[in-house]
Structures are given as structure tokens and as C-alpha cells.
Amino acid sequence: MGRGKIEIKRIENTSNRQVTYSKRKNGIIKKAKEITVLCDANVSLVIYGSSGKMYEYCSPKTNLIDMLDRYQRLSGNKLWDAKHENLQNEIDRIKKENESMQIELRHLKGEDITSLNYEELIAYEDALENGLTNIREKKASLFFIN
């Protein structure tokens, strides 16, 4: 476009290449913004040239992280490294631990026990009696210490 047609191949003249880069970069960013508004689309665009300077555009309704999250889910490609997976796994593991402790705590307080069978009830009874004994011993011992 412009005064002459050009082939789509690397522009050898450095300054021409630089100028064209700058112009076209702006063009692409403009197009990205337009499609965002016109079509309710989400666009994430990261672009850099040989100068190393980088430009980014991301549609307003979202952000790069969400875009990439979505990209990962839809494409199946892994972007975040193993570290993230590990962190996520750890969270899952701790959450499970957490949940079972919460259940145990509730049971010890005599809550949510309708589903417990006789053996489980006995086990909790024993645990509670045991705890009670220990607590009472400790309580009693306070009088001797002071």
C-alpha cells in the first residue's frame, strides 16, 4: 500500500524497516482496538521489534493473565511452568486436609453426626473422654503449681 507495492519479505534497509515497523505496529494496534469495540472481541497483543522495545495491547474487559489462562484452558498448551502446577497441587492437597480436619472438629463438637455409625460414635466418644481426662488433669494440676 502506498506509492508502490511491496513484497512481503524482510526489508533490508534498516531505517525503512524501522519506519515501516513503527507505522504497521500502530496500524495493528488500531485494528486490535477496533475489533475489540466493533465485535465484542478480546485481544491480547504483544509486539516487539529489533530495537527491543515492546508494545502491548489488551482489550479492556480482560487482562493478559486472564487471556492466557483462557488460552491455556482452550488450547491445552501449558504456559505456566511446573512451579505453578506444584503450587496448585499443594493448594488442593492442603484444602483436602483442611476439609477433613473441619469435619473431624465438627464431629468432636457433636455436629453433623447423623451419618456416623456406631463404631465411629464409639471412637469419638473415646477420644472425647480421653481429651476430657487430660484437660481435667491439667486443670487440677494448676492448683498444685500455684
Add this chain to the structure above:
Amino acid sequence: MGRGKIEIKRIENTSNRQVTYSKRKNGIIKKAKEITVLCDANVSLVIYGSSGKMYEYCSPKTNLIDMLDRYQRLSGNKLWDAKHENLQNEIDRIKKENESMQIELRHLKGEDITSLNYEELIAYEDALENGLTNIREKKASLFFIN
């Protein structure tokens, strides 16, 4: 461009919007490829519309992960580091929750109670008695149900 000028605002007609989206998406991808070749640039482009289907273009010399790594370094914006931090915060939060539940459980079992004061001991004693009452009631009720 085309038969009439259009304002850059959301196209209300759904099928028009869909058609325009598709055309412009291809246009942007084409432009992205061109600037890549012409100017030796690196481009990462992720785009999706209301259909949910997602397109991605990334210049051949690189890949999304490298682009984003570079983006992080140059822009100073945290990307997966932000995500990483969020995960770490969640882990810390859950771990704290976890720990306090573990302490409570141990206390209820009469363990690690040397540091407890008299009031705390009374509170645990009450809780245990309460739990025991509930458990025993439930236990007793089993005989009536069967």
C-alpha cells in the same frame, strides 16, 4: 472501509458482528504475519470473540512463553509472577487456617495443653462435655431407630 463508513462502536446486529469479526480477525492475523516478515518483529496475538473460539498467532522465531517472559522483563509487569504470588498467598492463608485447626484438634484430644491457662482449659472442657453429650445422645438414639 467498504461500501460505507462505519462508526467504531459495537455492531448491534449479531450476524453482522460475527461476519465482521471473522473478516477483521483474519485481517489482523495477516498484518501480524506481515510485520513479522517485513520488519523482523515478534508478535504474539491471542484473540477470541463471543463464540469463545480462540485464535492465536505467534511469530515463528519465538513462542508465547518467550514473548511473555520478555514482556515481563521489559515492562516490569508481573504476569505469572502475579499469579504465582496469588497462589502463594492462598497457600499461606490455608496453611494458617490448617495450623490453627490442628492446634485445636490436639487441644481437644488433650495434647499440647501445657501452655493453656485456666480459662482456656475450662472452655475446652465445656466443648468436650458438650460434644460428648451430643455423641452419647446420638449413640443412644441408634437403639431406638433399629
Add this chain to the structure above:
DNA sequence: AGGGCTATGTATAATGA
């Protein structure tokens, strides 16, 4: 490096099949 200017090539909105 930008910024402005055309002439020209492209992208595309509207239309029709």
C-alpha cells in the same frame, strides 16, 4: 527519530447469490 503528505494498494461493509 518522528510528523505530515499523497498516490496507491488493501481491507472490508454492503450487497447479492
Add this chain to the structure above:
DNA sequence: TTCATTATACATAGCCC
């Protein structure tokens, strides 16, 4: 609906500052 077609609007290559 999805394709061609086509008239227009837009983007931009080559210039000059």
C-alpha cells in the same frame, strides 16, 4: 447461513521536512 463481488474507506510506502 456462508460464499463472491465490488465500491469505498483505510492503511501505508515513499517522500519531504
